[in-house]
Amino acid sequence: MSDQETKDLLDRVERGDCTPEEKALVEDWYLDLCRQQEPVAYNVDYARIKREIWARLRIGRHGSSGAWYLMAAAVAFVSVLSYTLYIKTNNKTGPVQDKMMAAIRPGGNKAMLTLSDGRQVPLGDTPDSIAAAPGVLAQQGSGILNYYSTSRQPLKLSGERPVYNTITTPRAGQYQVVLPDGSKVVLNAESSITYPVPFTGKERRVHLVGEAYFEVAKHQQQPFIVSSLQQSIKVTGTHFNVCCYLHQPDITTLAEGSVDITPLASSTTHSLKPGQQATLIGNDFEVKSVKAEDVIAWKDGLFVFNDTPLKEVLQQIGRWYDVEFTYNSTLPLNKRFDAEISRNLNLQQVINIIEMGTKLTFKLDGRKVNVH
Structure with missing residues (x-):
């Protein structure tokens, strides 16, 4: 050629x-x-x-x-x-602005563990042991928190009264936890999950705010329930993603298995199949087919935007880089955007990609990014 x-x-x-x-x-x-x-x-x-x-x-x-x-x-x-x-x-911002944006690095493994007595323990990559509950030890390291019995025996589902732990990630943070039943959860930025240690009774119930990916351990006699402020999700063993940030509609995406979802304001239950996504609109769900692997790509270090409104794109990037995008109402924020972007890039690199795809310009002011 x-x-x-x-x-x-x-x-x-x-x-x-x-x-x-x-x-x-x-x-x-x-x-x-x-x-x-x-x-x-x-x-x-x-x-x-x-x-x-x-x-x-x-x-x-x-x-x-x-x-x-x-x-x-x-x-x-x-x-x-x-x-x-x-x-x-x-480039209308110049090399000084570029260097300032390049200095803003992506998020990483960081969170806060709140114990039932109110004590707070920072979580990161450094190995450490934590007394999480009577007879229960939590071991952190490499961005993952695991629970063990102090008797060196596997944690068992029991009828004992549980205590509750909460893991909270900040903006520009993410963390993984292996719950006492063996279920795996990956928390995205600005999210929290509250769960009992250990699970007791007839169900395994956790409460989520923000976004998380779940791989639920199978216990047919004790269903796993994820509750948010707007809905509940019932499973026995499956892989799925839940996005339930405040002031945004709850979105559930199923990658494997099956889930039953119910709005808290209604008794109507919907069952999802793999590759389906349910968005809570009012008191009911809007269900559509999606590429589940794209929706959950964030946990593997990728932003995958498929016909995504620009406003949502900026929200996701803002959480991961701990910046706030400001703009006026005349900007076309409903414009759709398509891209696959590594979450390991610095902010300047990400902004360059968005500028090429939208012809918008961005100017950094502290932790605020003004969009024009």
């Missing part, structure tokens, strides 16, 4: 009259480059970028060869140059 043919391809992508395969090819390489940890440079080493592209081609991510390699290399190289020129000529 000649330079002119490559430029023609990029022009077609920009105009929107390319084939889906051509668009996917250009976007795929662009997103790969945006996942780099280094911020966009103003003095670009084009030879280095070209070497990196060819190195990635040799890895053979798609298992292709021949002419596809040549076209992909040409498209990737020219798209990088076009992207860099765009940033250099259209």
Whole structure:
């Protein structure tokens, strides 16, 4: 493919009259480059970028060869140059703003464990043991909290009166917990979960605010129930995601198994199948089919936006980077946005991707980001 043919391809992508395969090819390489940890440079080493592209081609991510390699290399190289020129000529904030944004790092493993007596224990990556309840030891380390019996025996479901623990993640925080019954929970930023230690009685009930991914251990005789301020979810053993931040509709996405969901303001129960998502609107649910793996990609370090309103995109990014986006009502925040972005990038890198996809501009002021 000649330079002119490559430029023609990029022009077609920009105009929107390319084939889906051509668009996917250009976007795929662009997103790969945006996942780099280094911020966009103003003095670009084009030879280095070209070497990196060819190195990635040799890895053979798609298992292709021949002419596809040549076209992909040409498209990737020219798209990088076009992207860099765009940033250099259209950046209205300048290198000082970019450095300030680049200094804002992504979130990490941090949370607070509140015990039943009110004591609070910071959670992180450093190994430590905590007396969580009579006869129960909690062990933290590497972003995970596990519960054990002090008698070195497995924790058992019992009829003893439980005490309650709460894990709360701040903005720019996430954490995992293996509950006393063996169920695994991953908490997203600005979320909390309250649960008994150990589980007793006829059910295993936890209370969630925010967002969490669940892998529930199977105990047929003791169903697992997740309650929020607006709904309850009943399962026996399954994988699902719940998003129930304050002042937003509750959203439940099923990845595996089955769940029954019921609004607290109604007695109507809906059963979900894998790949279905239920959004609570008023006193009833709106159910649709989704790619569950995209919805839960956040737990594996990715933002995946599929036709997502820009306002929701900024909310998710704001929680993970602990920044507040401010904007006026005239901005097109209902505009849909599509992208796959690593949650390991710094804020400046993420903003660059959004600017390219929306033509909005962003200016940092402390922990506030003004959108224009």
